[in-house]
Amino acid sequence: MCDASTSRHLEVLLLQPLSLHFESTLSKKYNLLKPWLSPLPLNAFLSTHAQSIKAIVSSGPNCRAIENSLLQLVPNLGIVATATAGVDHVELEACRKKGVAVTNAGEVYSADAADFGVGLLIDLLRGISIRQRLKGDNHNHNHNHNLLGSQVSGKRVGIVGLGSIGSHVAKRLTAFGCPISYFSRAPKPNFPSYKYFSSVLDLARENDILVLSCALTDETRNIVNRDVMEALGKDGIIINVGRGALIDEPELVRCLKEGVIGGAGLDVFVNEPDVPKELFQMENVVLSDHRAVTTPESFKAVLELVIANLDAFFSGKPLLSPVLCS
Template identity: 35%
Template sequence: MVHFPGGKRPKICLTRRWPEAVEARLRVSYDVTPNETDIPLDPAQLAEAIRTHDALCPTVADAITREMLSAPDRRVRIIGNFGVGFEHIDLAAAREFGVAVSNTPDVLTEATADIAMTLMLMAMRRAGEAERALRSGKWGGWGPTNFLGQSLAGKTLGLVGFGRIARATARRAGAFGMRIAYHSRREAPDMPPHAYFADLGALAAEADVLSLHAPGGAETRHMVDAALLARMPAHAVLVNTGRGSLVDEAALALALKERRIAAAGLDVYEAEPEVHPALLDLPNAVLLPHLGSATIETRTAMGMKVADNLDRFFAGEPLLDPVG
């Protein structure tokens, strides 16, 4: 048990259910309010939690606004975010009103890179399309030209963003015999012989697979738009395990429908849990329900990181993973 100044157990709200081991740890030291329904809270429920709890522990699905944080009867003093991305939290308002924010870096790198490779393989080899044909009874048996896809070996993987997850993806792709190129704000001198592209459009024109790993926010919103998609080769594949806001989904759906690019593999969406309806019926779109960090090991580690940050905050110590 963690002992806090004053001896009072802080009251914390979990906006979704967390792995059992994490919830059990939290209950030892905190008065925990879990979301028993495991359905995302609406804005009114989030605002109420901010007024009645010392800590709010949201996910990427929970928009924490200035209006919520500026409430005169706000009780929350820390937002322990369950995830790395924090564009759903108004950080400027959190700073202004003295609300600390933490996140969970490092622990979901490998699991998310695994999903990037999963999407890459599924899209390149038409695995989703082929499985649907088999399950529907439309598979007529093996044939020399059935479901012909593309090999990863010898292809160029273009990484947009070159942080931890992109680098982990690069390691995996290298084992498949892919060449690695990347675009980021600055060149990474520690990563030769990977090719650096200062211009995103130039990378899109060269890549056989374009994999998105950039952060969300206004600066990167719709960085993959109709103009960028037009730069991609007709055989190219787009993969997104970064943020849904990076892609203009309407433009992507049209490019896929008209076969101006070969396929796309998506794990994140602009208006989650909604998916652009034009994507749903496209055979060359591989769609996963935000599985990037969805392993028992990773989600447990994420929750434990939140718990570590809460322990330090309520003990009056610096956060391990401060944001903003």
């Protein structure tokens, strides 16, 4: 583990502002470089500090892309430590070629994301926030059958990505008596009671609800397209606590308008913070602004994990949550 006197001389690059507490805690151990405070353009700033930058810390729902062009400006970089679960903003192949390690938030956010996903589902099926919104708009919906709601218990749930978040979702919804099935790259032997599907299309045909909790990759981008939504059916529900681009967003809007599916609970979007304006007018949609994992508990845990990964890297010890090892 790095001691304070040694680590304080190590320069860590931040590509965007972090929370005040996050920055304050990191600055007690490391010399933080903040290019947004410099009058220099980013490239010139990086060139000035090129030899001393050994680590980058990345965080936030709209992380700056860490691409090969940026990596070329910091030749001594050894680690990209992200405070996010997903690393789709990091060009992993470029990091691999340069021998740069990458870490993420590991399983820190899994319980919070699962809680939130189940919360979106309950909210949507029971019409909790929709009723409040309509009440505020003075709408008379006493005889609107669509607002009577539907029970969660017993609904067939298909999970796209039975990783850490997905398995937490499954555990919670099993308590509601929901039969669970899933899609992933391969069957999960640790979950023999859940039915495996090798196709998202087949998963949609056999379920009432799709919960999206997988990572965003080239293979999973737009994994839920119109064909999948048509297979899910007019009463089907989509919950997304993964990444916005897992869904073909324009087709989602069209399918919701046309009644191809029954509704959606969405915490993530393709072009955050922008949200398709049509979604705000729909009574069969519950929206959140990428808040699934924003709890004090998760913030504390991810800060500790980022620091532990940095300490391990600078001490030559194994990383705690490696996505890519150097």
